[in-house]
Amino acid sequence: MQARVRISLGAITCALVAGTLVNPTTAFGQTDDVTFTKDIAPIFQASCQTCHRDGAIAPMSLMTYDESRPWARAIKDKVSTRSMPPWYIDRNIGVQDFKYDRSLSDDQIATIVAWVDAGAPRGNPSDMPAARQFANRDMWHIGEPDWIVPIPEPFVVPADGANWWGDLFSDSGLTEDRWIKSVETKPSAEGFPVVHHAVTRLQESVDSDQGEFLNEYAQGKNGDAFPAGTGRLVKAGSIIRFNMHYASIGKETTDRTSVGLTFYPKGEEPKHELFSRALAQNYDLDIPAGDDDVRHDSYHPFTENVRLTGYQPHLHNRGKRQCIEAILPDGTTEMLSCSNWDFGWHIVYNYEDDAQPLLPKGTFLHTMTWHDNSAGNRWNPDARNWAGFGQRSSDDMSFTWTSYYELDDDEFAAAQEERRVMTNDDDN
Ligand code: HEC
Structure with missing residues (x-):
């Protein structure tokens, strides 16, 4: 490719x-x-x-x-x-x-x-153009949050050291269920240079390997405001998992990344719940030692009509590439996205509103993943070892994080019609 x-x-x-x-x-x-x-x-x-x-x-x-x-x-x-x-x-x-x-x-x-x-x-x-001005690092792009949850303790990144990947867990402190309108994950002002990425998720408990995705922080990204009429439910007692990647910068630096949430008013519910889920998890990975192009396929059935708003491949060190395709109920297929994979970057790809795939119920999401277990992959811990599915960082994975919401048949027909009109306008 x-x-x-x-x-x-x-x-x-x-x-x-x-x-x-x-x-x-x-x-x-x-x-x-x-x-x-x-x-x-x-x-x-x-x-x-x-x-x-x-x-x-x-x-x-x-x-x-x-x-x-x-x-x-x-x-x-x-x-x-x-x-x-x-x-x-x-x-x-x-x-x-x-x-x-x-x-x-x-x-x-x-x-x-x-x-x-x-x-x-x-x-x-x-x-030479005037120098670009950058936003103040204390600023929340989503506006002043209603609720802020920091990582449990300040995290000290040494002056020199290997990259640090890991999960930190904080109690959300919420004692009642709330619907959120927007979310932003943000390093503290001092921690800004050492936070390579931060991905936040909601979990019921620390051990759970399921959960709802909240938001991905990477420099140049400004938080997520959910589409009008959609929201995400944060249950009372939820745990927030911060998946962090820290990198040293030559001087000891302390970070306290937080996640900020804005809420729908109490008692008000958005029309649609915006799910963010790990789909098509493949538990049967078989990645031979030294092989640089190992393909696996996995599938997820959508039992409701969905509007797909975002996509993130999830692989580990040996990941190379992932594609997602819709197998529609009439048997035709539509390629949605393909992305190469570099373990150093966890990027969420959010579709523009006008381009969000509309998938009728009965669609299968087909995930195709390629791994590179050769010595040529700079992230490979050991090209002499077979690798399979697992949670350890020396194991590998393949699934697709998707953000989507469900539409009833009338809403779905209206969304398709809107898309059809727009496409025709574009052609004129
Ligand atoms: C989202 C943050 C980000 C953006 C945007 C970005 N870079 Fe980088 N760049 C990095 C980081 C971090 C590294 C260090 C290597 C790594 O982590 O992949 C890097 C490394 C590099 C390197 C290699 C430096 C070396 O040590 O050899 C070059 C060259 C580079 N970037 C050029 C660019 C150019 C040109 C652009 C814009 C067209 C750009 N980058 C945009 C974050 C970024």
Whole structure:
């Protein structure tokens, strides 16, 4: 798959070079060259700087020309293989409209490659856009929460150390059931640079391996406000599980990540419950030692009509790729999404409202997963070992986190009609 992406990029780069050849030089003899100040800085502002600036999680700042120039080769490599920015949706398969999509277009990648190949020129300083301003780290993007639950104790990340992955559990403190309207998971202001990701879930108890997904924090993401008329039920006595990934930054840093919730008024219930569930869990993984392309399939039946709002592959170290497909009641199939997998990043892909798949009851969600148990996978703990399903981090997994809500037949027909009208409008 990577190869296919590279081939198409190659074609685009060639097209761009060919275009430059026929482009007439401008009146003063200057060619229309790609420069940092004119072309690259706006891309970095939009797609890189949330993470690549002082005090954020990335290893270097890409705020200025002088900071970016030494990284030019690495930048070309990471953007042209689409390993940066982290966003692994396959652009040739399935739905393409996502909220918080930070990926680069093929044209933007071609621009960055052309800039690096031209020697990464600075360009005219007056072309440089004003520096991007970032939100205050104490700010909640969902507004002041009604309820805030922090991790149980402040977490100290040493100056130097291996990445830390693990689960922390806090009592929600809720003594009655409440419907939530929005949710945001957020590191403390000091912890911001060391929190690589934080995924929050609701569980009935610490040992439960089921539960409702709450929210995923990653830099550049601003919390989730549920679609109008939908909400998630937080039961009294719920436990909140924080799945954390901490990374050292060269100085001891203390974090206290919290999750903030806003509620529907007491007694008011949203029309639809927005579920977020682990579906199509595969308990029969058989991943031979050394094999770099092991496929497994698993299925989940939807017994009600559903509107799918979000998708997250869930694999462990040997994960390589996951695709989800709908097998519709009439037997036809529709590819919904494919995503490569990098264990270092847990990304939730939320569909744009207009693109959320509408699946009639009787649909099977078909999950296809590929694992790479070879030494070529940098996350592989030991390529000499067979791997199967399990909870330990040395075991592997395959399931699909989905967010969805159910529609009755009338609502479903109305949603389909709305989609049909919209699609026809687009065609005109
Ligand atoms: C969501 C946060 C995030 C975004 C957005 C992001 N990066 Fe990164 N980047 C990282 C982190 C963290 C690393 C360190 C390696 C890792 O964890 O994968 C990294 C590593 C890199 C590296 C490798 C540095 C090295 O040590 O060799 C390059 C180059 C890079 N990023 C370029 C970019 C560019 C260019 C963009 C935008 C087009 C971008 N990144 C967007 C977080 C981000």
